[in-house]
Amino acid sequence: MAEAYPIELRERVVRAYEAGEGSAAAIAQWFQVGEATVKRWLWRKRDEGHVRPTKKAGGTRSAIAREEIDAIVEELKDANAVEIAAAYNRGRRGSARVHVSTIKRALHRFGYVVKKSADGRSRFVAPTSSRSAPRS
Structure with missing residues (x-):
């Protein structure tokens, strides 16, 4: 599984959007990340107050003894x-x-x-x- 984007990048992207430097699509292109990624970071900042990545889940443990x-x-x-x-x-x-x-x-x-x-x-x-x- 790929690693999460650094928090510093996430914060720069959100700051750029909040400063009105462009739409989510334009900022995504400028920072070379996906538009959906930018939108998720904006939603997380709005809903949770931060842009930290979630912890990796790890899946279901096998029941084989x-x-x-x-x-x-x-x-x-x-x-x-x-x-x-x-x-x-x-x-x-x-x-x-x-x-x-x-x-x-x-x-x-x-x-x-x-x-x-x-x-x-x-x-x-x-x-x-x-x-x-x-x-x-």
């Missing part, structure tokens, strides 16, 4: 992500099922490293980084 992934990897030994996802989804229905990409992100988060086998399929091996240590 480390213990369950560890057990599946231990049981299947040299399985690839598709096989691990199939084992995870076995017995689950509807929204409780997860996509292979979700399993891959969980494996990465828990410190599993991907390697390629001779046949070109992705394989997962035991955790090898300090990230793999259980969190307290």
Whole structure:
């Protein structure tokens, strides 16, 4: 995700508009930012009294438990992500099922490293980084 524009730029843009140096479109062109961006900064200044950016949200945390992934990897030994996802989804229905990409992100988060086998399929091996240590 791109970083937010600096607060100094945001304040200069708002000051220029408030000083009557042009329309939102003209100021956007002058400062080389989007017109909608200028309007959002003006609205924020009007409604909240500042132009500071909002904090990044971070999304929804995965519900996949480390213990369950560890057990599946231990049981299947040299399985690839598709096989691990199939084992995870076995017995689950509807929204409780997860996509292979979700399993891959969980494996990465828990410190599993991907390697390629001779046949070109992705394989997962035991955790090898300090990230793999259980969190307290």
